[in-house]
Amino acid sequence: MCDGGVCKTKYTLTAHIQGITGIGYIQALRGGDPLTLNDGASANYPVGSTITLTAFPVAITTSYRLFTGWQGGQSGFQNPATIVMNSNKAVTATFIQAHDVSGGNISALTFIDPSTQPINVTANMPHAMPYGMVHVGMTLMGTATTGSFTIQLPAPAPLNAKWYKCGKKTSGCIDFSRDVISGGIGDGAVFNAERTEVTVYITDQGLYDDDPATGIIADPSGLGSACFTNSDCDDGAYCNGQETCNQGQCVAGTPPCSAGYSCNEQTDQCTLITSTTTSGGGGGGGGGGGGTPTTIATTSVAPTTTTAAITTTTTSVPVPVPPSTTTVAVTTTTTIPTTTTTVKGICPATKALGGDSHAITILDMLRDQILTKTAAGSQYIALYYKHAPEITRIIESQPDIEGRSRKLILGLLPAIGDLIAGRKATIQDGTVQDGLMVIDTLSTHASPTLQQDLRQFKQDIHSGVLFNTFKVKIRK
Numbered sequence: 001m002c003d004g005g006v007c008k009t010k011y012t013l014t015a016h017i018q019g020i021t022g023i024g025y026i027q028a029l030r031g032g033d034p035l036t037l038n039d040g041a042s043a044n045y046p047v048g049s050t051i052t053l054t055a056f057p058v059a060i061t062t063s064y065r066l067f068t069g070w071q072g073g074q075s076g077f078q079n080p081a082t083i084v085m086n087s088n089k090a091v092t093a094t095f096i097q098a099h100d101v102s103g104g105n106i107s108a109l110t111f112i113d114p115s116t117q118p119i120n121v122t123a124n125m126p127h128a129m130p131y132g133m134v135h136v137g138m139t140l141m142g143t144a145t146t147g148s149f150t151i152q153l154p155a156p157a158p159l160n161a162k163w164y165k166c167g168k169k170t171s172g173c174i175d176f177s178r179d180v181i182s183g184g185i186g187d188g189a190v191f192n193a194e195r196t197e198v199t200v201y202i203t204d205q206g207l208y209d210d211d212p213a214t215g216i217i218a219d220p221s222g223l224g225s226a227c228f229t230n231s232d233c234d235d236g237a238y239c240n241g242q243e244t245c246n247q248g249q250c251v252a253g254t255p256p257c258s259a260g261y262s263c264n265e266q267t268d269q270c271t272l273i274t275s276t277t278t279s280g281g282g283g284g285g286g287g288g289g290g291g292t293p294t295t296i297a298t299t300s301v302a303p304t305t306t307t308a309a310i311t312t313t314t315t316s317v318p319v320p321v322p323p324s325t326t327t328v329a330v331t332t333t334t335t336i337p338t339t340t341t342t343v344k345g346i347c348p349a350t351k352a353l354g355g356d357s358h359a360i361t362i363l364d365m366l367r368d369q370i371l372t373k374t375a376a377g378s379q380y381i382a383l384y385y386k387h388a389p390e391i392t393r394i395i396e397s398q399p400d401i402e403g404r405s406r407k408l409i410l411g412l413l414p415a416i417g418d419l420i421a422g423r424k425a426t427i428q429d430g431t432v433q434d435g436l437m438v439i440d441t442l443s444t445h446a447s448p449t450l451q452q453d454l455r456q457f458k459q460d461i462h463s464g465v466l467f468n469t470f471k472v473k474i475r476k
């Protein structure tokens with residue numbers, strides 16, 4: 001595999017362990033050579049190889065320890081899990097530790113995957129249970145009727161997360177906070193000040209004990225909240241902005257379109273609200289069935305007496321135009337105030353190219369004939385449109401970036417032309433370096449979200465993923 005002209009044969013797998021120090025490790029297996037990876041350790045594997053990852057707790061006599069799911073480059077609760085080394089990867093294994101506090105001894109600690117759980121707990125289950133659920137069994141000693149145990153979490157619980165008890169007795173999940181359940185003195189769960197651990201109190205044969213046997217209490221429960229990651233909050237709608245998860249609570253997004261633009265939920269694009277000038281008066285008679293689909297290629301349209309300057313591209317707004325073969329005197333002009341028109345002018349490439357219609361046509365062909373044909377390409381298109389309004393704003397305020405972007409795109413056109421024609425495409429390494437510098441400059445003016453996607457894009461360039469996907473060669 002080629003990475004910027006350097007042959008790349010291996011990718012790096014980095015392991016992270018979340019939980020108290022030394023609580024567990026990851027075993028990576030490829031063929032017959034298992035490798036133990038402690039927190040922060042890494043290993044190199046051949047490009048494309050499949051690795052089996054198994055998370056193991058390190059047993060100690062004073063506490064029970066349990067694997068509670070993957071985070072980072074791997075998700076879910078499957079253990080073992082497999083990954084394919086098609087890029088550098090980082091995986092995080094999370095672990096909890098439980099010990100009894102009063103009333104008796106923990107006799108069992110098992111993990112329950114909330115998505116496949118065998119007990120009737122689906123009612124009122126919190127949307128996010130980042131560490132799944134655990135089933136803690138406790139055998140009480142002597143005359144004790146109440147037992148308590150403490151669970152040390154992999155990371156501090158978000159402020160809005162709660163400890164939920166999920167089981168038959170509660171007919172699903174309930175907020176098990178001790179002050180909610182019993183006024184802070186009986187059954188329930190209490191976080192410590194740092195929210196790194198939770199202590200659960202439960203009465204044998206009480207309202208919340210799921211084990212019918214006397215002297216034994218059981219408690220399927222877990223950390224839950226409305227969200228854990230931003231994607232837990234995503235409502236799928238573009239025009240109300242990207243929702244985020246803050247301390248276990250979803251926060252509404254910021255609408256992506258600036259003043260003067262309207263939002264199109266179908267295309268995930270901001271569109272300029274502009275005054276459209278239409279030539280009327282029935283002149284020419286050529287339009288017949290309501291006009292020719294036409295689009296407007298620039299950011300602003302000055303009211304004029306003819307529509308002749310309006311040209312090209314994709315979206316369709318019926319605008320009557322005079323037939324091209326005859327010259328027709330336009331007799332009247334009707335100005336329709338504040339009509340919403342879909343305008344491609346928000347596109348940063350259009351902005352950078354200053355309306356160079358030949359170049360824009362080639363970029364449209366790149367999108368429609370090459371990028372849309374692969375999942376990776378479609379993802380780049382989606383990212384491009386997601387950030388288009390912001391990139392355009394940056395370009396508008398930074399003439400230097402505009403000029404360098406134009407030069408970059410024009411420099412890439414021959415290779416893009418080759419790709420579209422199905423020929424072998426080659427890009428000079430210097431052009432790639434120019435591209436990386438433009439990305440860097442753009443980053444310094446970008447929002448955190450855009451910065452993050454630009455970082456990923458740069459990584460795709462550095463790792464060779466971008467050019468390999470489209471079979472483009474880099475020449476030194």
Ligand SMILES: [Ca+2]
Nearest residue numbers: 205211213216
């Ligand atoms: Ca019991």
Ligand SMILES: [Ca+2]
Nearest residue numbers: 237240241243
């Ligand atoms: Ca949204």
